[in-house]
Amino acid sequence: MVKVKEFLSRLKLCNIKFIIIGGQAAVLQGSAYITADIDICYDRDKKNLENIVKSLSPFHPYLRGAPKDLPFIFDAMTLKKGLNFTLSTDIGDIDLIGEIQGVGYYNDALKYSEIMEIYGMQCHVLTIEGLIKSKKATGRPKDEPVTKELEALLEIRKQKGKNKSG
Amino acid sequence: MKPKTRHKKYKTKNPIQDAIEYGIDVTLLYEREELSPTERMERHQQILEFVEELRKAGKKKHGEG
Numbered sequence: 001m002v003k004v005k006e007f008l009s010r011l012k013l014c015n016i017k018f019i020i021i022g023g024q025a026a027v028l029q030g031s032a033y034i035t036a037d038i039d040i041c042y043d044r045d046k047k048n049l050e051n052i053v054k055s056l057s058p059f060h061p062y063l064r065g066a067p068k069d070l071p072f073i074f075d076a077m078t079l080k081k082g083l084n085f086t087l088s089t090d091i092g093d094i095d096l097i098g099e100i101q102g103v104g105y106y107n108d109a110l111k112y113s114e115i116m117e118i119y120g121m122q123c124h125v126l127t128i129e130g131l132i133k134s135k136k137a138t139g140r141p142k143d144e145p146v147t148k149e150l151e152a153l154l155e156i157r158k159q160k161g162k163n164k165s166g
Numbered sequence: 167m168k169p170k171t172r173h174k175k176y177k178t179k180n181p182i183q184d185a186i187e188y189g190i191d192v193t194l195l196y197e198r199e200e201l202s203p204t205e206r207m208e209r210h211q212q213i214l215e216f217v218e219e220l221r222k223a224g225k226k227k228h229g230e231g
Contacts, residue, residue: 001214004207027210028203032194034213116203125203145190152185153195160199 002038002092005119012121014055017043019113019124021100021134026146028116028125030153033146037093041126043106044098049076052096059089102137103130128154 004024011018020028023035042052053076061074064086072078079085083098103109103126112130115122126134132150135143185192198206 001211001218004211024207024210027206030195030198030201030206032191032198034210034217036214118203118207120204145188148181148185148188149190149195151181152190152192153199155181156192156195156199 001036002094004038006091007038007094008118008121008123010055010059011040012123014051016051016055017045017048017106019106019109019126020118021097021109021126021131022095023146025126026131026150028118029128029131029150031146031149033149037095039095039097041097041100041103041106041109044080046076046080049079052076052079056087056089056094059091061087061089061094064088064093100126100130100134102134128157 018040019025020038021041022037022039023033024038026033027035042048053074057074063070063072066072079096085096087094087096099105100109103112109126109130110124112127112133113124114127116125117123118125128150132147132154135147135150182192185195198209201209
């Protein structure tokens with residue numbers, strides 16, 4: 001189980017440019033979905049890659065599910081050469097996503113994000129619309145229930161808005 | 167008779183009705199609408215801890231299998 005508060009504090013401390021996406025974003029948006037990991041979309045500029053390495057290295061990131069003897073160096077060069085990384089760390093499973101299917105890279109995803117206060121920290125979180133767009137683009141059967149929830153949530157918010165203005 | 171499948175495409179004009187027909191408990195969504203993002207996260211962590219405890223108990227009783 002990922003230690004979300006510790007993870008976000010660490011990212012903030014190191015000035016990482018990131019957006020919370022995936023299951024945890026759905027939870028923050030009000031979904032009842034249960035997920036054990038956290039996914040973030042990260043900016044791929046050089047400084048950000050270096051900061052990510054600095055922030056996560058103390059938690060010994062390793063490729064999730066890879067054989068223990070597989071050589072893996074967690075540095076800016078590795079991040080630059082790859083795009084999406086599924087990592088196991090001392091504070092839980094963390095996915096670093098360079099490109100979100102159906103949405104795009106960090107700068108595209110920013111347009112589908114909103115700022116939320118989480119444990120006193122201001123964090124970018126993918127919007128319900130952004131989450132639906134990405135879930136529909138991946139088309140995985142396991143995402144169908146959460147997509148249904150997100151569409152219902154969107155409607156609940158619309159109705160709440162109507163009630164407030166009416 | 168053709169068996170009902172979980173992935174049947176429900177489509178009405180109302181996404182809330184769609185979710186209900188799909189099997190989603192929408193009362194949970196209304197409940198979470200009243201919470202702040204941090205409260206939603208904490209609720210999620212509590213449920214996850216409970217699920218992990220259940221998993222551990224299951225493993226203890228039935229072995230690692």
